[in-house]
Amino acid sequence: MQLKNILCMGAGYVGGSTMAVIADKCPHLRIHVADINLDRIAQWNSERLPVYEPGLDDVVRRTRGRNLFFGELSPQVIAEADVIFVSVNTPTKTYGQGAGMAPDLQYWELSAREILAHATGETIVVEKSTVPVRTAEAIARILNTGNDERRFYILSNPEFLAEGTAMHDLEEPDRVLIGAEPTPEGQRAAEVLAEVYSHWVPRERILLTSVWSSELSKLVANAMLAQRVSSINAITALCENTGADVREISRAVGMDPRIGPRFLEAGVGFGGSCFRKDILNLAYLCEQFGLSQEGQYWKSVVDMNDRQISRFVRAVVESQFNTVAGKKLALLGFAFKPHTNDTRDSPAIRIATQLLAERAHLVISDPQALDNARQDLAGLEGEVAFEADPYRAVEGAHAAILITHWPEYIDLDYRKIYSVMVRPSFIFDGRSCLDHPALFELGFNVYPIGSPPLVHD
Numbered sequence: 429m430q431l432k433n434i435l436c437m438g439a440g441y442v443g444g445s446t447m448a449v450i451a452d453k454c455p456h457l458r459i460h461v462a463d464i465n466l467d468r469i470a471q472w473n474s475e476r477l478p479v480y481e482p483g484l485d486d487v488v489r490r491t492r493g494r495n496l497f498f499g500e501l502s503p504q505v506i507a508e509a510d511v512i513f514v515s516v517n518t519p520t521k522t523y524g525q526g527a528g529m530a531p532d533l534q535y536w537e538l539s540a541r542e543i544l545a546h547a548t549g550e551t552i553v554v555e556k557s558t559v560p561v562r563t564a565e566a567i568a569r570i571l572n573t574g575n576d577e578r579r580f581y582i583l584s585n586p587e588f589l590a591e592g593t594a595m596h597d598l599e600e601p602d603r604v605l606i607g608a609e610p611t612p613e614g615q616r617a618a619e620v621l622a623e624v625y626s627h628w629v630p631r632e633r634i635l636l637t638s639v640w641s642s643e644l645s646k647l648v649a650n651a652m653l654a655q656r657v658s659s660i661n662a663i664t665a666l667c668e669n670t671g672a673d674v675r676e677i678s679r680a681v682g683m684d685p686r687i688g689p690r691f692l693e694a695g696v697g698f699g700g701s702c703f704r705k706d707i708l709n710l711a712y713l714c715e716q717f718g719l720s721q722e723g724q725y726w727k728s729v730v731d732m733n734d735r736q737i738s739r740f741v742r743a744v745v746e747s748q749f750n751t752v753a754g755k756k757l758a759l760l761g762f763a764f765k766p767h768t769n770d771t772r773d774s775p776a777i778r779i780a781t782q783l784l785a786e787r788a789h790l791v792i793s794d795p796q797a798l799d800n801a802r803q804d805l806a807g808l809e810g811e812v813a814f815e816a817d818p819y820r821a822v823e824g825a826h827a828a829i830l831i832t833h834w835p836e837y838i839d840l841d842y843r844k845i846y847s848v849m850v851r852p853s854f855i856f857d858g859r860s861c862l863d864h865p866a867l868f869e870l871g872f873n874v875y876p877i878g879s880p881p882l883v884h885d
């Protein structure tokens with residue numbers, strides 16, 4: 429197959445960023461990114477991209493209109509495509525069988541049916557979305573129902589980028605995984621995709637596996653990352669009660685090369701669009717195969733995360749003399765991690781919701797995520813304001829609650845912050861990233877995750 433045209437269905441965090449990098453590295457390819465959400469397409473074609481990701485603007489600026497095009501999903505772009513990446517959303521099902529656990533594959537199936545309706549000749553269909561094991565098989569069955577000359581080859585190519593460092597992760601990936609059927613045609617299709625990546629990824633980092641191993645690897649990778657976060661978080665309450673400091677423990681434990689230092693930072697819990705949904709997906713898969721203990725094991729990673737969030741909220745309420753009703757609380761950070769505007773499943777949503785249920789008055793601050801925060805909290809009862817400037821956000825607040833460890837929050841002038849807050853003033857460090865003794869010296873009552881509170885008499 430002579431590869432010329434690539435189509436990506438789904439112009440989201442993954443589709444947009446991944447295709448921008450492929451366009452940048454492969455100027456000989458023509459790449460069309462399509463979405464059913466036309467507002468999103470308009471944003472990709474504007475000066476303000478829908479995704480905030482360091483470095484993304486530059487790559488889009490040099491490729492857009494050259495060999496990268498954002499547009500609607502038309503029969504023509506499907507017909508012209510040699511390779512179609514499907515990077516649509518695969519949220520957790522909220523209805524019917526498997527509700528709350530299984531992935532909702534309706535967007536995926538609709539994409540497959542669009543492809544079936546309009547594709548011509550030979551088409552390689554690449555699963556970019558995270559999908560449960562054996563989705564490719566189902567897709568292949570849908571695509572190969574026609575009695576015609578057309579040919580479809582299904583590959584699994586899960587994306588391992590992390591938001592906030594996506595451009596680096598895409599430009600220098602640890603590995604690129606391509607799962608293919610063990611047939612000569614399947615292997616040929618895998619080779620076409622491997623050739624695209626080999627323009628910038630060393631061959632030894634391009635792993636060819638079976639389709640099922642590839643699909644399952646992605647779920648396992650996310651489950652293991654989340655498990656590390658829950659494991660260190662499961663130590664925080666013990667530290668707070670005994671006087672140990674979880675940061676010292678992370679450091680000491682992480683220096684063991686068998687464990688390693690990354691993903692050992694304690695906090696209010698993980699978020700993002702993937703971890704919860706992928707673990708629940710894995711747990712559901714285990715249960716479907718009668719492996720309920722294995723399913724429970726993985727589900728406990730999510731349960732621990734939920735518990736960490738509720739524990740944090742409880743500490744806030746208890747410190748405020750058991751009531752936050754009518755008190756102004758400033759939330760510093762709403763994105764699920766720094767350097768992104770993504771708030772999907774951010775711990776901030778649950779924290780804000782639980783504090784509003786306690787009738788607190790919230791002021792939400794974040795350098796990039798306020799538009800999404802507004803949408804996330806729309807419709808909730810209670811008093812919520814949004815303020816990008818952290819100094820204004822904390823004016824008249826009883827407590828400042830750090831949720832996202834944006835670097836700018838570490839460097840804030842806390843003396844100035846203290847001066848505009850209500851007395852006694854409280855600070856909750858949900859990421860244990862601040863200088864707690866220094867804050868205590870300034871006059872704050874300091875409640876860090878993972879070490880005992882520093883409280884003035």
Ligand SMILES: NC(=O)c1ccc[n+]([C@@H]2O[C@H](COP(=O)([O-])OP(=O)(O)OC[C@H]3O[C@@H](n4cnc5c(N)ncnc54)[C@H](O)[C@@H]3O)[C@@H](O)[C@H]2O)c1
Binds near residue numbers: 465
């Ligand atoms: N966000 C991440 O960090 C990340 C990392 C690795 C993998 N993933 C996986 O990649 C997939 C996409 O994630 P995302 O964060 O980019 O999601 P997203 O919600 O940002 O983007 C998905 C896009 O697909 C569009 N879409 C839905 N149905 C469509 C159709 N039939 N045709 C065209 N477009 C359609 C939606 O309108 C949306 O814009 C998910 O399966 C996710 O689990 C995400």
